[in-house]
Amino acid sequence: MTEKNALPLEHARQMGHKIDFGKTASDYARFRAGFPDAFFDRLGALGVVAPGMRALDLGTGTGTVARGLAMRGLEVTGLDKSKELMEAAQALDREAGVTVRYVVGAAEDTGMSARSFDVITAGQCWHWFDRAKAAAEARRILKSGGHLVIGNFDWIPLPGNMVDATEKLIESYNPDWKLGGGLGAHPYVLRDMGIAGFRDLESCSFDLDAPYTHEAWRGRIRASAGVGAAMAPERVAKFDAELAAVLKERFPADPMGVPHRVFIAIGTAP
Numbered sequence: 001m002t003e004k005n006a007l008p009l010e011h012a013r014q015m016g017h018k019i020d021f022g023k024t025a026s027d028y029a030r031f032r033a034g035f036p037d038a039f040f041d042r043l044g045a046l047g048v049v050a051p052g053m054r055a056l057d058l059g060t061g062t063g064t065v066a067r068g069l070a071m072r073g074l075e076v077t078g079l080d081k082s083k084e085l086m087e088a089a090q091a092l093d094r095e096a097g098v099t100v101r102y103v104v105g106a107a108e109d110t111g112m113s114a115r116s117f118d119v120i121t122a123g124q125c126w127h128w129f130d131r132a133k134a135a136a137e138a139r140r141i142l143k144s145g146g147h148l149v150i151g152n153f154d155w156i157p158l159p160g161n162m163v164d165a166t167e168k169l170i171e172s173y174n175p176d177w178k179l180g181g182g183l184g185a186h187p188y189v190l191r192d193m194g195i196a197g198f199r200d201l202e203s204c205s206f207d208l209d210a211p212y213t214h215e216a217w218r219g220r221i222r223a224s225a226g227v228g229a230a231m232a233p234e235r236v237a238k239f240d241a242e243l244a245a246v247l248k249e250r251f252p253a254d255p256m257g258v259p260h261r262v263f264i265a266i267g268t269a270p
Contacts, residue, residue, distance in 0.1 A: 026088070030219055034064025035123055035153050036208060039262055040072060048147045048266060049074060053118035056141065058107040058134065059125030063089030063100055065151070069121070070098040077101045079110055108133035112141045123151045126189055135196035142269040148198060149266050154184040156207070156259040162217070162251045163258060169246060170226040173239045177226035184261030198267030205264070209257030214247045217258065 043049045051073030057066040060078030062085050070076045070093070078100050080086055086102040093100050105111055107122065107129045120138045122129075138148045157163040157180065167180035190201050212220065218240055222228040228236050247254075 034062075035068060035151060036210070036262065037068075038206065038208070039151060039153070039264065040068050042204070042206075042264060043149060044072065046266070048149060049119055054116065055119045055121060056110070056112065056117045057100075058110075058120060058122040058138075059128065060089065060100075060102070061085045061125070062092060063102070065121050065123040066100045067093055067096055067098055069119075070100050071096060074119075077103060077112075079103050079105045079107065081106060108137055110137055110141060114140050115143045116141055118143055118146045119149060120146070121149045121151065124153060126150045126152075126186075126192075131189075131192045132195065135192045135198070139196050139198065139269055144269055146269045147266055148193060148269070149264065150186070150189045150193075151265075152184065152186055152261075152263040154182055154261050154263070155210075156184050156261050157181055158259065161259065162247065162256060165246055165250060166217075166221055166243065169239065169243055170221070170224070173235065174226050174231055177230070179225065184263055186263050186265065189265045190267075193265065193267035196267075197270060199270055200268040201266070203263070203265040205261055207259065207261050210260045211255045212258050213255045214244065217247065217256070218243055 040049070049055070049069060049072060053074045055066075055069050055074045055076045057063070057069065057076060057078045060066045060080045061082070063078050066076045066078035066089070078086060078089060080102070081104065083104055086104070089100065089102060103111075107125075120142055122134070122138075126134070135148070142148065155163045157167050170177055171180060184207075185205060187203070190203060193201055221243060222236060222240055227239060231239070
């Protein structure tokens, strides 16, 4: 999921009411691997996360960020509107040998006690929230000196690459989807943090190639907002078959390296 500018951001806000990632729970759990280890390593090196801290992961989905934090010794709660995704998260947690507490709820009104968390994370989901309300709520429930971390792990379309071809195919099947063509940079989140009163704002980004087999890439795309979370099952199946043909004909390497950009923004609660 990427955004180029304010127009796709507004589109994401409007589109959010029509998106149901619960419909993609199986593909989501299997193929959306989530943030790489380097994301968590960077947060650890900055002192933002450490064993024993209490963390809340907003928009947790299948728990990829929550699980990564729990594996590093944090006490983690995951919050999401989708019960189906969090049930899948619990199964993945058991396989990983970690425990995360999951709560059905909204980022804008978590129901959590004031100043009760050391760190709050939002991975690949901030654009779906009412951002002003979510930022204010994060500040309310963070301890003084605690951190809000907003992260993105975006595929990067370049002319003629497999991402570009995939996005064009999504657009042909779902003209309402306007979230392609992104740069993997999200400076607007720093403004959101600043307005909410967070201080010592900082951000960074780095690139890497994420390995995907053809099967895994197709599953990853089926679990995206423009495909499985928005289209009818029969249309998803038709799309998937055409994507398989495009990959076989134009990008035969299997597995293939898919360019991604990690973007991290951090704010400190006063």
